[in-house]
Amino acid sequence: MNLPPTSGSLSSTLSPGARLGSYEILQRLGAGGMGEVYRAKDDRLDREVAIKTLAFDHSSHPEALSRFEQEARSASSLNHPNIVTIYELGHANGTHYIAMELVDGETVRSLLASGPIPFRKLVAIAAQIADGLAKAHEIGLIHRDLKPENLMVSSDGTAKVLDFGLAKLLRPDRGSSESSTTITEHGIVLGTVGYMSPEQTTGEELDFRSDQFSFGSVLHEMATGIPAFQKKTHAETTAAILRDEPERLGAKTLQAPAPFIWIVERCLAKDPKQRYASTRDLARDLAAVRDRLADMPARESEPRRNNLPVQRTAFIGRERETADLRQLLSRSGIRLVTLTGPGGIGKTRLALQVASDTADQFPGGVCFVALSAIGERALIGSAIAQALGVHETGNTSPQENLMEYLRGLMQPMLLVLDNFEHLVSAAPDVAQMLTANPKLKVLVTSQAPLHIYGEHEFPVPPLALPDPKSKPSLEVLSRLPAIELFVERAQAVKHQFALTKENAPTVAAICSRLDGLPLAIELAAARIKLLSPSAMLTRLESRLSLLTGGARDLPTRQQTLL
Numbered sequence: 001m002n003l004p005p006t007s008g009s010l011s012s013t014l015s016p017g018a019r020l021g022s023y024e025i026l027q028r029l030g031a032g033g034m035g036e037v038y039r040a041k042d043d044r045l046d047r048e049v050a051i052k053t054l055a056f057d058h059s060s061h062p063e064a065l066s067r068f069e070q071e072a073r074s075a076s077s078l079n080h081p082n083i084v085t086i087y088e089l090g091h092a093n094g095t096h097y098i099a100m101e102l103v104d105g106e107t108v109r110s111l112l113a114s115g116p117i118p119f120r121k122l123v124a125i126a127a128q129i130a131d132g133l134a135k136a137h138e139i140g141l142i143h144r145d146l147k148p149e150n151l152m153v154s155s156d157g158t159a160k161v162l163d164f165g166l167a168k169l170l171r172p173d174r175g176s177s178e179s180s181t182t183i184t185e186h187g188i189v190l191g192t193v194g195y196m197s198p199e200q201t202t203g204e205e206l207d208f209r210s211d212q213f214s215f216g217s218v219l220h221e222m223a224t225g226i227p228a229f230q231k232k233t234h235a236e237t238t239a240a241i242l243r244d245e246p247e248r249l250g251a252k253t254l255q256a257p258a259p260f261i262w263i264v265e266r267c268l269a270k271d272p273k274q275r276y277a278s279t280r281d282l283a284r285d286l287a288a289v290r291d292r293l294a295d296m297p298a299r300e301s302e303p304r305r306n307n308l309p310v311q312r313t314a315f316i317g318r319e320r321e322t323a324d325l326r327q328l329l330s331r332s333g334i335r336l337v338t339l340t341g342p343g344g345i346g347k348t349r350l351a352l353q354v355a356s357d358t359a360d361q362f363p364g365g366v367c368f369v370a371l372s373a374i375g376e377r378a379l380i381g382s383a384i385a386q387a388l389g390v391h392e393t394g395n396t397s398p399q400e401n402l403m404e405y406l407r408g409l410m411q412p413m414l415l416v417l418d419n420f421e422h423l424v425s426a427a428p429d430v431a432q433m434l435t436a437n438p439k440l441k442v443l444v445t446s447q448a449p450l451h452i453y454g455e456h457e458f459p460v461p462p463l464a465l466p467d468p469k470s471k472p473s474l475e476v477l478s479r480l481p482a483i484e485l486f487v488e489r490a491q492a493v494k495h496q497f498a499l500t501k502e503n504a505p506t507v508a509a510i511c512s513r514l515d516g517l518p519l520a521i522e523l524a525a526a527r528i529k530l531l532s533p534s535a536m537l538t539r540l541e542s543r544l545s546l547l548t549g550g551a552r553d554l555p556t557r558q559q560t561l562l
Helices: 062-076 108-112 121-140 175-181 208-224 235-244 258-267 279-294 321-331 347-357 379-388 399-406 421-436 474-478 482-491 504-511 518-525 533-542
Strands: 022-033 035-042 047-054 086-092 095-101 105-107 151-154 159-163 335-342 365-370 413-418 440-446 456-460
Touching: 022 047, 022 208, 062 086, 062 095, 105 108, 108 151, 108 208, 121 208, 121 235, 121 258, 121 279, 175 456, 208 279, 258 279, 321 335, 321 347, 321 456, 335 347, 347 365, 347 413, 347 440, 365 379, 379 399, 379 421, 421 440, 474 482, 474 504, 482 504, 482 518, 504 518, 504 533
Parallel strands: 335 440, 335 456, 365 413, 413 440
Antiparallel strands: 022 035, 035 047, 047 095, 086 095, 105 151, 151 159
C-alpha cells in the first residue's frame, strides 16, 4: 500500500504559472499516495508534459525518495508504446520531480464510472496492456500495483501502464533481488487491496505471475463493472482473494467469448503455477481474441429490446396520469413504480402507453413480461429471462442467469411486469433484481402494492365521469374520457352509432353505473349492436351479467368482469 501523508510530507501545492526547472506548471491533474501530478509546459522542447512531484521530505522519509527515484528508473528502462515514457528525473527549488509523457485521455477507473466497458473496446485495451506488461516482465520488472487507476487510455485508444512506484526488478545476474533492486524488506505488503495476488497479500516472494493475477482482477472488473473481490473491509477483501472465486463471467458478460473467459480464469488462479508461464503467452492469447473479433463483421450496438405489444385501439384519456408517470420514471432516484387498482381499471393499458412514451429514455430496451399465466413464484425468473432473451447456461438456474444478465446491463432498461397481484410473495425477487444494477427500472401492474423498499405506488383512478348534479352539454359530455371510450368502442361494432342529445344522458348514466372502469365500459359498448343505450342501462341497473363476451383473443381476465 502506498505511504500515507505524514508530518514529514510537503504541503505546498504548485500553482499555475509556477516554475520547476525548465517546466511551467499549467494545472494540477491529481494526487496519489506519494505525490501530486501536474500538466506542465516544457520550454526547451515546446511540448506539454506531466510532472509528478514527491510529497515527502526526503530527510524524514528517505525510503519515499528511493521509491520515487526507482519509479523513474524502472519506467525509463522500458521503451514501449504501452508504457508511459519518462523524460527526466529532476530536483529544483527543493522539490523532487519526474517529467513524463502527458497522456491525454482517461484512466480505466474513469471508463468504469459508466459501467462495464463494451467488449470490443475492452479487449483492444487489454491486449495493449498485456503487451506492455510482457515487455516489462521480459526484462525482469514486475509492477506490483496494477489497478484501474494506473492504466490510462488516450483519446486515440492507446493504452498506457502508469505508476511504477512499487515496481521491483528481478535480475538474477546481479545477486539477490531483494538486496539489490528493491527498497522494501521481506514480508512487507505493498500494493492495493482488491488487486493484490494471494501471495502478495501474505508478503511472500513475488514474480511476474503476481502481476498476472492483478491484471486478471482488472479484466474481470472491466468486463462486469464490479471488482472481482469487493468486500466491506480490507480484511474481508484479503480473505476473499485468498479463498474465494470471483463470480462467473459467463452469463454476466454475454458479449465475452469463451476464450476471453478462460484467459481471465487462468490469470485469477490462486496457485501461481496454474497461471501463464510467460506473460508474452498471455498477451498473444488476448491479441488472438482481439484479432478474431476484428475479423467478424463489425456490428453496431445491438438493437435495443422492445417487445411491447402493439395496441389495436386508440388510447383515450389519462393525460394527467401519463404525464405524472412519465415524470416519475424520469427521476433518477425512483427505480420501482407499481400501478395499483381493481381489475378492469386500465392498469395494463396505462403501463403500456407510458412505457411506449418513455422508450427513448431507456436505450437498453423496454421489456414487457405478461405474468397472468404464471402460477408459481419459482417460474417468474424463467418468464422474465425468456422475455429478455437470456439463454440458459449449464447447470445455472434461470434466476441466476437472469441476475447475471441484469448485472451486465450497460444502458438504462425498463422492465414492465404485468398482472403481479397473484405473485406478491415474489416481491423479494423484484427487489433482488433492482439491486443487481442501478440502470434497471421496473414498472409493475398489480391489484395490490408489492410492499418492498423504494416502491412508489401509483393508484390508477377510474376514467373521469360527469358531475351527476349538473347537466353538461353534448360537447362537454363528448370530451369526457369515459364517454369518449364508450363511443369509440361502440362505433367499432356499429359504425353508424353516434352520441346525440337524446342518448348522451343515457350513455353518461351507463358509464356512471360502471364506475368509470374502462374494461366494463368497453364490454358494455360491445353490446350496442344488440341493445340500445336505454335498454342497456335498464339491464345494468338489475345485474352485471351483461358484461361478458369480450374479444376471444384477449386474455380471459379482459373478456368479462364476472
